[in-house]
Amino acid sequence: MQIKTFVVNPIEVNCYLLWDDSDEAVIIDCGAWFPHEREAIRRFVQSQGLTVKHYLNTHLHFDHVFGNAFIEDTFGVKAEASDKDWEWAETIQERVARFGIQYNESVPALGRILADGDEVTFGKQRIKVIAVPGHSPGSLAYYIAEAEALFTGDALFCQSIGRTDFPDSNHETLITSIKEKLFLLPENTIVYPGHGEKTTIGFEKRHNMFLR
Secondary structure, eight states, X not given: OEEEEEEETTTTEXXXXXXXXXOEEEXXXXXXOSHHHHHHHHHHHHHTTXXXXXXXXXXXXXXHHTTHHHHHHHHOOOEEBOGGGHHXXXXXXXXXXXXXXXXXXXOOOOSSBOOTTOEEEETTEEEEEEEOTTSSTTOEEEEETTTTEEEEETSEETTEEOOOOSTTOOHHHHHXXXXXXXXXXXXXXXXXXXXXXXXXXXXXXXXXXXXX
């Protein structure tokens, strides 16, 4: 399996494109804000001859869903995510306005509603859905055992964790999610977070000061 990372929008969200030799692909968290970011994604998918089968959101905070309408319009796939964060998507224009940002699009309705234990398949790959609430009620991680890859959104970062100062966040819940769900995975699992550099489960167990 191959992974391409696009760092998008002013908050620098990692948007991931996954594909294998079947030429079927999955996109995770397209927060593409600027037209040139969206065009880069479209062109790359086209240049590789890929067919986007699924679009997954780790959660629905605005910086991760700026590109949801673009993905649906361009590739014909609806976002798949937990609906527990839907209030964030539904009120996106109001929420970004608090940061001085004008956003004129609406976030399209979700397609498949995902929950802990669900599976998403593409090509020869099988993605396991892991619920990791805490940063947001509906936060999900996506694990591909064969590729030793874990996409954690804003739950787990390199030597850090997601913010828990939002009204619907919970610090203790997030810590429990990471320790009882993500830290059970093999230590060589590569963690691809929603922001920043990649890491591994083993490294975070030993060095993440928030999780000692």
